[in-house]
Amino acid sequence: MNTLKKVLIWLFITVINVLLFWVFFTLLAFGNYGLGIVVGIFLAIADWAVFSKKGYPYRYTLPAMFFLFILTIYPMYYTIKTAFTDYGTGHLFTRDQAIQTLLTDPRFNYEPQEGKTLDFRVYVRYDEKFQPTEDFRILLYDNESIFVTEKLSDIRYDSKGNTINANTRMYKAQDDYINLDSSSYRLIRSVSETTLEPFSARVDNISAIEDSQKIRYSYFYSINDPSVAGNSAFYASVLRQKYIGNLEISYDTLRFRLSDRNIYRKFSETYKKYDILVTTENIGQRNVYKTIVVNKLASRNLTEKDGAFWDYDENGNLVRLEGYVQDIGTGQFEKIFKDPKITGPFIKIFIWTFTYAGLSVLFTFAIGLMLALALNDKGLRGRMIYRTLLILPWAIPAFISVLVWRNGFFNETYGFINKFVVTPLGFEPLKWLNDPFLAKVAVLIVNTWLGFPYMMTVTLGSLQSIPEELYEASSIDGASRFKQFWKITFPLLMVSVAPLLVMSFAFNFNNFVNIYLLTAGNPAMANTNTYAGETDILISYTYKLAFEGGRGQDFGFASAISLIIFVIVAGISYANFKFTKSFEEVSR
């Protein structure tokens, strides 16, 4: 029993080790060094914990540590790394991927002017239920010969399962026969007349292709033939979409693809425009190998600048082909301080973030304190009922409340506030979400509504812990209630509540949901070329830069702002820790 258990444990450890080693090396091979190193370090720690006696306590923490490493430490590294690159729209791939695109993307093919062009017909194998399958052959023809393709090979897919490339060869038919080493094909004609003129008429009567295993491919589709137009849906949405669109057919040294120039009605000779070349550069004493991309047509090297490959078009203009991510040092941060179209909005957002967080804390605390004082009286009947009712805004998930406020209350045309409060009082409907000032008011109203129950609850808790004797003693000394509040209640309260206020500030500093769901940061700011809005706080600005690409996504800049937020929040938290000395608890 025990032996079995031991064997199983060892087996488990081995499997995990192998797996992680494989992941580690694969990541390095893919060039994802960051994640690779994180996994490597984890592997080292894990093995040490497992094999060393001293590592015993760490064994418990390994699974949690794994996720902490990947989802907390690595993201930090990732954010920092990205902040120093131009990662974003136009610079989404690594240089290698960009080169791959240049080599494989059909956009970078060319069809020689005097190249051969072939018409085609598609023949499909039907299954036993007479449904067309995805097994097909293509028959290509010009004015003298007929070709038939072989089975597809080398089909490659992207991550979403779309075909990006497929290859096949085609062979010339001799007297309706094609004889290959492994198999053969026979063309079957409905009318056995092979001397019709023009040549295409001789093709029209080929109703099927049969291979040596007697598998029959029936005539299915041709773009020029209205009689099979009913099949166009299957051809376009399945066959062309999945295979033929990206198919390269080779015949000797010739390569054919569905012709862009003939609006995909024919196959024509098509070749890659670019190729790679490895050169050596002398840097100091060493020779450094570098891959460069060459335009085969013009036999010239592509220009590389601004993190992209450039080439000259027919008119001699330099055209951007494909961008890649590159390190730009502190460029993103310089942008914040130097580009006038960014600096202005950024400073505005920065100030508003602080204002928003500060005012939120102020309002929620003021209202919470007021309510707590009202409720902090054992003689008050029904205080549990009040407390429960007043805590409800906190109990409802914030995103739901915010959506309700936005849609039902602040909507300019239909919203409750305009319809039943503002207009009946004789005012013009207010532009809650489109006026810079009113939008800010709306955001603060909602955030106060969401936040006061928390303040009420924590203040109430602290109030109850203030000893009664203090009040008794002071009232004997003749202190008024007002004086009692300012001299006893408030100072004592602040001792326990102040850190929470700071935390609340830090929370609101990053209160994305409220801003994003209520106003989405709108109304938009004038005079800026990023996506800044008047009610945006830093974190929602980050989000919009990264994910709402009206003007493209800018992950690099978003990360740079994330870093700034990191620093601010870390500062606030550190100060708070120092202040409350929560560290002491750690070393207990």
Next chain:
Amino acid sequence: MASIEKKNYFLRHLFLILFTVIVLFPLLWVVLTSIRRDNAAFSPKMFSSRLTMRNYTTLLFPSPNAPEIIKEMNSSTAYIGKYKQYSTEKAQKATTVLITDLKNFIAKSNTELEEISLQYTQAFELFDRQVLSHILKDINDLYHKDRKIIEDDMASLDKQFQTLGIKKPDTSHLQNSVNAYTVLREQAVKTLFSSGLDTKSPYFTETEKLIYSIPVKMTLWKIRIYNKWLTQEPKVQSIYEPINALSESWQSVESEMKKLSEEIEALKSENFGSYLQELTEKEDELTDIRSEIAILENQKNSLNAEIFATQNQIKTVSDIMSPEEQRLKAAYELLKKADIALPSQDTMMWLESTDEQTQNLYSVIGNIERAIGLVLDDISAVDSFGDNTFKSLLLTYKEVYGYIFSAFASIAQRRDEELVHPAFAAIESSSMKMYVSVSQLHSITSSYVTLLEKASKTDTTLDSIKTKETFLQQNLELLGTENSDKKQFNEKITFIPNMTVLYSLAQQDIKTMNQASSYAKIIEDEKFYPGIPTNLKKYFLFKFYDRMTESVDKFNTAKQKLSTMFASIAQQSDILMNDLTSYMKLNYGANVAEITPVENMLETYQSSYESANADMARASRIVSDLADDSPYGEIKSKMRTIDKNIYTIQKDWEKAIRKPFLRWVLNSVLVALITSLLTVTMTSVAAYPFSRMRFKGRNQGLLFLMIIQMFPAVMYMVSMYGILKFIGDYLPFIGLDTMGGLIFIYLGGIAYNMWLFKGYYDTIPDSLEESAMIDGATRFQTFIKIVLPLCLPIIAVVTILTFMGNFNEFVLAKIILQSEDKFTYAVGLQSFTAANGPFETEWGIFTAAALMGAVPMMTIFLLMQKWIVGGLTQGSVKG
């Protein structure tokens, strides 16, 4: 002392109750809106009494309604969507089921239509039997009040005539003729009712209304009613004469009214002539000035639009120019350094000797220099440019180009020098690039300046005219206030004839609903006699019967349309059913043929439903208004039933847009559940050594956990996206837009839970484990067998809290999930509120969906309150 305490509590309660009501109002609104039957977004009512649970059932038990079934048939017969892989038999079976469903809908709706008709009939019967006597009494009460108002008005007028010493015009002639008219009216009504004609006929109603209305529009009646009626009922002849007589009599009343009016006008000009003249003159003048202002404002607006367009043009040019600024400046600096003297020889002469390209460049530079000078002149005339960037840009250009132009010959000659060469090349390329736009700039700026001048001129004129207007208006008001009693009196006496007519007519009580409706029509026309204050509500009772009739008419039209539509759809579905086997074979095997019966069904639905729906909506609106405002209980509930039944038909046949709500909830629950279970498993184990053992890095670890819990996951959004994008390329099930990816990301939030567990472990005494270990258990065994069972409560709490947290998480889900059927509840709910989306105003559905998410979460929160509050205040949970 005790009494003061009590008073305090009262105020406190008052404050708390008020505050609670205000704060909880949004919740109340959500609840009440979610069960409203009407569309809250478009309704002028805050809350509605028309309630339904339909919003909930649609979300929770989505079943296709009739039009959706037809669409589904379209898919099943063409083998698209989920029917793609079906065999003919299977698809045929599915289609048969659909056809049966559709037929059921048609049968159901037909029954409902009949049912509603029946209810309308019952409503009318009920009205005649029970309501009529009440309503007539109530109507007459209101009617008498109106009469009293006229009486009072007349008395006060009499008094004013006396005090002013003016003789009151004689109204007795008019009174007499009205009395004669009234007698004839009674006769006409009597003849009508004794004629034996069908009182339910719409012609009858119209005729009765005509008799009671003024003026008597005889000709119109003859064409629209009498002639048509005559073809059906020869008996109608008997009423022609009395009505004709009535009409003639009314004409004599009108002529008397006119006479009286003339008399009054004469009276006015005799007594108040000069005042009235001044008044009209001033009023005319004011109207003139106002129209002038309107014209000017129009001009101003179009000018502003032009100015804006020109500004944009300038901006475009400046966008072309500003990138070149740095380059030119640099070139300029270089040139200065090269110490180029002004050309010693004559530039013109030198130019002739040089090549064409250089000559060309020289003229380009010259043109730019001139253009910039001109533009600067233009611009400095305009204040609004002040010292903005564009102006400074131009100044730079002026300096640079001024220099280049004057020294051009020297520069060009020395262009092969080290310093000069790059500068020259830069100048050449920049100049060529900007040449076209800059040469146009002057015409733009000069027109801009002209426009601005024009605008300012218009503004001045406008201001002066506006002052005039204000002045005139004040004048007029002054005139009015000085003579306010005169003015009022003048206005009042104009209405003496109408007043007299109304008063004479009002001597008789209202006997029928048609009479009531005619009266309401007269009064509601405020021009006839503005003395009686009207508001829509007041005459509601007078038109009660009318509106019932309108509602039933609308409903009947709708019924007619719907029945035709149902019949046609049923017929088409029969055709489809009969030949289903053949139809199903048509499209099998990737063929695309139109299945005509289905196409026809879609066509019929699309062409006829909307108009029928509009009629139904109107009918139901009227009925619900009647139900809301009616003081008569019996008919109220009938109206409610009708309204409700119409609503059912509408919901069965309206075009529905559906969202996979249940799917979202399921996704959310799955993600939150899996995440919380995994998190708790990992963290409960991981927290143990932190509580029980001492090892290197323990303090740092705890500190680290405390610090990272300060950073919300939102801040990692870019990296989370990047990580999933990367992983998804190799492990598609944890990529972007997958549940797996979301769960993976959520697993990062374990720091906070570690502290919760550690805090709880700290409260469990070591002695239990120690004794177990003495008995030979390993550390791990004691943990599993002793500590964990003791910790079940905290495990439950953390599981629930994590569940809640992940269920409520929005941002990461929003970033990661992109396709609608993968949304979590939070992301899905947001899609209900998309601006300008189809659901922006569908508040019923939205609030129902919101509430269904909010209530469970709220309940959990309230139950777990102690833990949530405790955890937040202490940073860790203890015992």
